[in-house]
Amino acid sequence: MTKRVLYILFVLSGLIPATYLLFLTLLYGGVILLEMNKIDLTDLLILLCFAFGICGYLGLLSLLRGLQEKYYKTNLILLGLGIIGFFIFMTFIGQAPAREWIFNIEEIDEWLVFMLPNIVSLTFIALILTRITMNKIERF
Numbered sequence: 280m281t282k283r284v285l286y287i288l289f290v291l292s293g294l295i296p297a298t299y300l301l302f303l304t305l306l307y308g309g310v311i312l313l314e315m316n317k318i319d320l321t322d323l324l325i326l327l328c329f330a331f332g333i334c335g336y337l338g339l340l341s342l343l344r345g346l347q348e349k350y351y352k353t354n355l356i357l358l359g360l361g362i363i364g365f366f367i368f369m370t371f372i373g374q375a376p377a378r379e380w381i382f383n384i385e386e387i388d389e390w391l392v393f394m395l396p397n398i399v400s401l402t403f404i405a406l407i408l409t410r411i412t413m414n415k416i417e418r419f
Contacts (some may be wrong), residue, residue: 293399296392301336306327323371325418328368335361335400342403348414351407358400365397 308329311322340359341350369377384390 286345287343289402290339293396294336294343297336297339297396299392300332300396304332311401313368324367325373328364328372331360331367335364335396339396339400346403346407346410348410350413355404355407358404360396361400362363362404365393 308326311325315322334357338354338359338361341354341357344350346354369381373380381390381394
């Protein structure tokens with residue numbers, strides 16, 4: 280029982296800030312779409328990051344039902360897309376100031392809002408990959 284409670288709390292620790300980020304994504308994504316007169320590469324890249332972030336949110340949401348083997352691939356894809364979206368956003372949109380902000384951890388509350396969903400996602404990606412690898416070794 281305690282493991283299940285800790286599992287749910289860990290998933291929720293990533294899902295709560297991700298919900299806030301989802302609302303920001305939908306708000307700013309809608310603004311970008313409404314104000315898009317001509318197609319700009321930067322706007323398309325931002326929208327791609329937003330779409331990947333929504334996939335990552337769905338991946339975190341799917342973790343609430345538990346880690347079931349039949350959903351491993353779906354969870355990996357959704358969580359992986361979320362991580363890729365965050366990486367693209369921080370690398371190409373945020374550039375050097377965003378990377379410095381991540382590594383300096385000056386505002387811990389803001390840092391947790393942006394990083395905790397990614398930490399939870401990376402943890403479950405590693406856990407799922409480990410389980411897949413162990414299952415293949417056992418079948419071999």
